Amino acid sequence: MSKGGGAWKVAYADFVTxxxxxxxxLWISSQDKEVLIATSRYFQQPFNSPLNASAxxxxxxxxxxxxxxxxxxxxDEKGEGGRPTSDAxxxxxxxxxxxxxxxxxxLHMDEDLEDRPIDIQVTSDGMRITLFDRAKKPLFxxxxxxxxxxxxxxxQSLAWTIDRNKFQVVxxxxxxxxxxxxxxxxxxxxxxxxxANAARRGLTHYAVDPKLISRVTGYADTRSLPxxxxxxxxxxxxxxxxxxxxxxADRKSAAPVPAPSIPVAPPPAAPAxxxxxxx
Numbered sequence: 433m434s435k436g437g438g439a440w441k442v443a444y445a446d447f448v449t450x451x452x453x454x455x456x457x458l459w460i461s462s463q464d465k466e467v468l469i470a471t472s473r474y475f476q477q478p479f480n481s482p483l484n485a486s487a488x489x490x491x492x493x494x495x496x497x498x499x500x501x502x503x504x505x506x507x508d509e510k511g512e513g514g515r516p517t518s519d520a521x522x523x524x525x526x527x528x529x530x531x532x533x534x535x536x537x538x539l540h541m542d543e544d545l546e547d548r549p550i551d552i553q554v555t556s557d558g559m560r561i562t563l564f565d566r567a568k569k570p571l572f573x574x575x576x577x578x579x580x581x582x583x584x585x586x587x588q589s590l591a592w593t594i595d596r597n598k599f600q601v602v603x604x605x606x607x608x609x610x611x612x613x614x615x616x617x618x619x620x621x622x623x624x625x626x627x628a629n630a631a632r633r634g635l636t637h638y639a640v641d642p643k644l645i646s647r648v649t650g651y652a653d654t655r656s657l658p659x660x661x662x663x664x665x666x667x668x669x670x671x672x673x674x675x676x677x678x679x680x681a682d683r684k685s686a687a688p689v690p691a692p693s694i695p696v697a698p699p700p701a702a703p704a705x706x707x708x709x710x711x
Contacts, residue, residue, distance in 0.1 A: 470527070524676060528554045531593065538589055550586070558599060558675035561590070563631075565668035575613060577626035579634065587631060590672065591638035599674035601635070602647045603628045606669050609653040609662035625650025631670050 565571040605628030
């Protein structure tokens with residue numbers, strides 16, 4: 433006699449997995465908006481790296497998100513004028529830190545490297561990404577605004593990140609002091625501006641909506657890095673300031689639209705009643 437097959441085990445395993453997924457979806461759907469946003473952002477990342485303090489799943493500042501979010505928030509907790517609470521800011525910072533780590537991982541770069549060609553700083557409203565044009569890893573070809581192969585790879589990777597997360601972008605071009613230009617009519621002002629514009633063209637060419645570019649500026653050698661001499665090659669850089677705009681857009685879309693003013697017609701005059709006279 434042939435023994436019974438084990439196909440039922442596979443079917444049972446599939447059933448248990450489907451039930452677990454169903455319960456997870458039901459649990460997430462019952463959470464508040466901040467947890468839903470944090471969960472959505474987590475699964476948008478290409479490497480699915482865990483967020484610091486695991487926002488939306490485990491502890492955040494030593495408290496369970498599900499417990500704190502289930503309580504009604506007072507006016508002070510929500511903040512005046514609909515500003516995001518401290519928990520929402522914490523979620524944004526964790527989200528931005530995860531993007532920075534994933535970007536370093538995408539470039540196969542050690543974020544603790546001292547002379548890394550890219551520096552990412554997480555700010556209160558977004559990120560500040562500095563692309564250095566150093567001799568070891570040049571971003572541009574000589575003293576021109578033409579990207580090297582490495583530079584094109586960086587811009588393409590940045591474009592994907594910006595487009596996926598809908599960042600608002602400000603681009604700044606900088607040069608070092610004492611840079612010798614072949615043409616006297618073409619100074620470091622033109623070079624820094626052209627390099628910033630080259631970054632803008634590259635971003636919009638690969639993925640970024642042109643409406644997300646807020647400003648493009650060249651500063652020549654007027655803004656050296658702190659603790660760096662003006663002649664340092666580290667001042668040869670392009671800086672991109674990325675800011676989150678989703679919350680502002682949500683508040684703007686949620687603002688009540690005033691009803692159009694409708695002119696009120698004057699009430700109709702009462703019909704004239706002729707006075708009756710007796711003869």
